[in-house]
Amino acid sequence: QVQLQESGPGLVKPSETLSLTCTVSGGSISSYYWSWIRQPPGKGLEWIGYIYYSGSTNYNPSLKSRVTISVDTSKNQFSLKLSSVTAADTAVYYCARHAGPAYGDYVYDYWGQGTLVTVSS
């Protein structure tokens, strides 16, 4: 059973960089796409970006200038960096696996439990 676990600071100061890591267990990070998705408290879901195990990425245009996603296949991990954060970036951040071509590639079948990141001084 594939499991994803987000880790990183729960509190980030305004203008600083949010950094999170997703550790994949129970399966290989290879041959799949992996996404970061966030959910502000009490609100809906917003896709941030994805990375393929090979390292190719694609980001939400609304966040593109501030987002970097990277992968470390040796550790079965991928990471998110979001720079110049503001209170609007306060959210639960999820990592998720793309289900694959049989589902249409951009459907998410495994999710981490999510981690709340609060932006506050």
Add this chain to the structure above:
Amino acid sequence: DIVMTQSPDSLAVSLGERATINCKSSQSVLYSSNNKNYLAWYQQKPGQPPKLLIYWASTRESGVPDRFSGSGSGTDFTLTISSLQAEDVAVYYCQQYYSTPRSAFGGGTKVEIK
């Protein structure tokens, strides 16, 4: 960008009764070359991540009870819970994945027990 609009925002249904959730996309998510609707449904219970219920608009994910069904094509879609159970209390989201990579989610519909 494709915008997904769900209705209602919330609904209260008696146990054993039918719950119907609607999702409308601002443009068609039906891909003509394969005749598939690029539309998925997720269930999110409090304090949990979303769970995939349905993809291709009407294909149930493995392990999802058959009281959950999806229907619709083009721009108008429906998620139906045929006989609401207590464990179905959740927020339900539709998601289009036709216009990728920026897949868009609907605003969510909260289902409660009446």
